[in-house]
Amino acid sequence: MKLSANLAPRLLLTGGAGYIGSHTAVTLLEAGCEVTVIDNLSNSSAKSLEAVQKITGRKVSFHQVDLRDTALVEAVLRDEHIDAVVHLAGLKAVGESCEHPLRYYDVNVVGSLHLLQAMKAANVRKLVFSSSATVYGDPKFLPYTEAHPTHPTSPYGQTKRQIEVMLQDLSDSQAGWHFSVLRYFNPVGAHPSGQLGEDPRGIPNNLMPYLAQVAVGKRASLTIHGDDYDTADGTGVRDYLHVCDLADGHWAALQHLIDRASPEFSRCDYFNLGSGVGHSVKDMLHAFERACGKPLPVRVGPRRPGDLPAFWADANHARNELQWQPVRDLDNMCSSTWQWQQAHPNGFND
């Protein structure tokens, strides 16, 4: 997608030191935006922002602030003269959310509530929100369209849906609020510079970072959680998209939102950000083996409770409305991850 840089808004990126946030910061800086980041660094390192500045040659204004600190967030919004917010801060592990639901409601839902209160006080009324395909739950039909019913099956998914409802209610209540809800599918990959990538703490929850750690020798083998699903090769199918494409999707959504914003009305738009194509665990394994040039040790374990067999996005709405679609393929997703993993086997600690 060609990005137009006819706008140069001042943006607040919450969670901007994290995996998706840091890649999004690169895209927004390269598009000419001024970027301020707030992040409490609970799941990230400020070194990611050093990499962002090195890649772009642009400055990021960083504030180590918790989302739930309304007064501090409001001060940042005012002091930095923020025009719009891209809200990515939050907790994201489905399994952990089942063990610690209150932690998830506190950080995700209460954190977003405080952010919106700070925005209201500072009169900042445009926001792009990181939601997730997990809001849909058990597929009634596939691919998921934005009109698919929402029945999240985990506390994590519930928190995302509740934030969406909060945004919808706020935009229904008063003119002037403009929201773009982005329902991400499965972001993977790393920046082509090799300086920025996913740096999970502890055992990775997601397939791609796990594969990368097996390939680099940090984990003994990949466990495939079930190979008896009703899919072409029996393994689970997901919609993977490159994190740099996802980052571009935020800029497309921001331009769409800013172009159409008016004090006379409100809007809350929903977009699936996915590739529209499903790939199985075995597809990903073979693509990663191609990228790293060696076979990887694998064992097959039982299905994980709560895992859906297959889902992928209907990505037409984003393509038609935002003129956005992913351009990076599976091999790019794997080779960029491998490049990052090899250069940084211990993430940003290297």
Ligand SMILES: NC(=O)c1ccc[n+]([C@@H]2O[C@H](COP(=O)([O-])OP(=O)(O)OC[C@H]3O[C@@H](n4cnc5c(N)ncnc54)[C@H](O)[C@@H]3O)[C@@H](O)[C@H]2O)c1
């Ligand atoms: N990675 C995925 O597969 C995926 C899929 C769908 C949606 N999302 C959503 O995208 C967003 C970003 O995900 P990510 O993969 O980059 O995760 P991440 O953990 O790398 O980034 C989240 C960032 O938020 C920060 N943060 C957490 N709680 C905070 C708080 N209370 N105050 C301030 N900062 C806080 C963390 O330190 C981290 O830097 C999350 O909201 C996540 O739910 C991610």
